[in-house]
Amino acid sequence: MDFKIIVMENKNYTRVPKQERSRETKQSILKAGLELFSEKSYYKTNSKEISKRAGVSIGSFYMYFPDKKELFKELLIEYHKQIRAVLENIEIESYVNSGKRRDFLNYLINKLIEAHYIYPEFHQEINVMALTDSDFIKVNEKSKAESIEVTKTLLHIWKDQLRIKDIEAAAIVVQTSIEEIVHVLIFSKHKAKNKKIIDECTDMLSRYLFED
Amino acid sequence: MDFKIIVMENKNYTRVPKQERSRETKQSILKAGLELFSEKSYYKTNSKEISKRAGVSIGSFYMYFPDKKELFKELLIEYHKQIRAVLENIEIESYVNSGKRRDFLNYLINKLIEAHYIYPEFHQEINVMALTDSDFIKVNEKSKAESIEVTKTLLHIWKDQLRIKDIEAAAIVVQTSIEEIVHVLIFSKHKAKNKKIIDECTDMLSRYLFED
């Protein structure tokens, strides 16, 4: 899924392959769900509204999703997929040997912000649901564990230069700090401050992880 | 509010002073609300259930609270009051001049954990509601701002010994990191790891804030 709307540019071409149309409909429901869950939260959004926003009937909604929860679940999975995609595109090579550890940390934080920016409000909503519904807790815990694992891997690359002893605990501290600061930055109203905060965060992590 | 149930010790007095009885009833509703919101979230708890758990009628519920939301609001305010109380009881004096900055940070984190432990699940639920309902967003933002303010004040005490320049940004980074790590610790399943994580966090903040 990509969250872009596929705008039909040519209404003259009559025949849209059935499968295509079908995919489109599902897309539009996913998109509407993403928007509304983000705007007003899961509990304040009802299926009628999602359908309306998607420009389809309620019947269609239930053709593609057995229930509202399932729609959320699909969005959740998609969301994590995208975050993962960003993390997997991180270019470590140029930093790892050049000793530009601080630059790397900066780059990492910015990448993560970018990843979460896809749909910041949905990020919130995910947290909400993850806390509310046992079905989502697992998905979220798994996702968090994976993030910590990625962090651990990254730390291992600088293994020899680290001043910290317990990589496991450090990974948790680092990952948690970054994640939450990214969160703050995304919702910050004073975007001006953001650069400063990123710099401080970079400084903090740099001092923590490495001997100067 | 304290969340303990006030057990009537004197059954002889048939007439309990109305104000007393009234306060009790309200207490029991608050307690029931706190418990249920924490256990099953705001949206999955209904007023009938709260009344039942509180041992009062639904009618009583609506005598003391204009609606369900107001009950949550009062709990929210009470919750922040308690966190504040913990913070206000922090004893800085013994640390500030002794140079035991690292010990202080450790003490601070432990104090915050203690503060949040009052009702960890409710802490979650607050986050949920804060994101869901615009009425609570303000309460929460205000609370966060105050926490950062407190952090700033604390940093000012060590003013001369700090290596950081931008106290404003540092306060945000420090407060956010601590808050979230506390969060992780509270819900951590591997309590064994917790001490290590606290130590790493202390180390990180210490290195960040102070020159060795």
Next chain:
Amino acid sequence: MDFKIIVMENKNYTRVPKQERSRETKQSILKAGLELFSEKSYYKTNSKEISKRAGVSIGSFYMYFPDKKELFKELLIEYHKQIRAVLENIEIESYVNSGKRRDFLNYLINKLIEAHYIYPEFHQEINVMALTDSDFIKVNEKSKAESIEVTKTLLHIWKDQLRIKDIEAAAIVVQTSIEEIVHVLIFSKHKAKNKKIIDECTDMLSRYLFED
């Protein structure tokens, strides 16, 4: 439950005991359900309509019955209770020794007609549901088995005068025949014929069971 409507004769008397009112509401729903299920069948009756007929809100409906099915179940149980009551009031004594076996059979058939007349259409509907919903099949089978048991007991009374050998099989044949003929009579449009049919049925059973 009795299916009579309790008409409030005196609206001036303000206080209707709560329990009384509550029972009344439930009564009116049961009555409405009985009527509508009989008139239009279970599947064509919806909860809104039942509530409307009962003069209460849908909310009330669901206060007293978890769902439509449960309402039907309660009516079913009540129905069988009433049939049983009629059977238990049968006066055998006056017939058994006088040798008026034929009169007794006649009396029995008439009693059963009376019993089923309480709500003939509901009798139909019971058959419908008993065939449609596995939950009701048991109730119905049990009820039928009990009827055959009663028939067997009756046959035992005339033990010495019976020409039949297999009382078990005879009880099934007799009970089934009566039941179905009663059914026919109830729905018969030519009430004039009914007496004749009862007489023929009596004759048939009499000849079958007893030596002349």
Next chain:
Amino acid sequence: MDFKIIVMENKNYTRVPKQERSRETKQSILKAGLELFSEKSYYKTNSKEISKRAGVSIGSFYMYFPDKKELFKELLIEYHKQIRAVLENIEIESYVNSGKRRDFLNYLINKLIEAHYIYPEFHQEINVMALTDSDFIKVNEKSKAESIEVTKTLLHIWKDQLRIKDIEAAAIVVQTSIEEIVHVLIFSKHKAKNKKIIDECTDMLSRYLFED
């Protein structure tokens, strides 16, 4: 209609005559409807499911039947046609003059059981629908009246040997008794008892109709 699936034996002919194909499609829908209505009742079967079982699209379903009800109606008519066919094949001649009246009754009951065995569950479902939907009540009443008419005709054959006076009423009693006992036998779980029950029924009718 016969309920057997017509397996296409000749795959060489790519083009199956349209009428043939068309009839086949309709057959498969009828078959699927019969099965599903019998298995789960009319109201719990939906058109999508019928189409699926029939291996055709919903669109096809609605090409052959204006609505779900019409499908049931066709099955109903077909069902009665088959019962009729069995009755019409009854061989009276060999019995009527030989005086084997009892054997004939036995044969008749067995024939009727055979007739209803075509799809016993559907027999049930017919009763359900006949009571539920006014459209089917007529079909059913007509069918019942015809059965009584056939019974009357049969009784007339033995006219001179009958001990009963009112053939009309007797026909009702006989037909109703047989019909219902057949019903009991079909759904009986204790098949062992069935022979005994048939014998008792034969005995009952024989004693009732004829002087020994």
Next chain:
DNA sequence: GATGAATGAGTCTTCATTCAT
């Protein structure tokens, strides 16, 4: 003819809130 995606009226059911007692 065939297809099956799309429709939306109609059901069941919940629950915050009121108000007569």
Next chain:
DNA sequence: CATGAATGAAGACTCATTCAT
């Protein structure tokens, strides 16, 4: 003050039927 029966708007979900392809 206390009670809890009653309310009904609102939401989740189904399914017979249509119609563009």
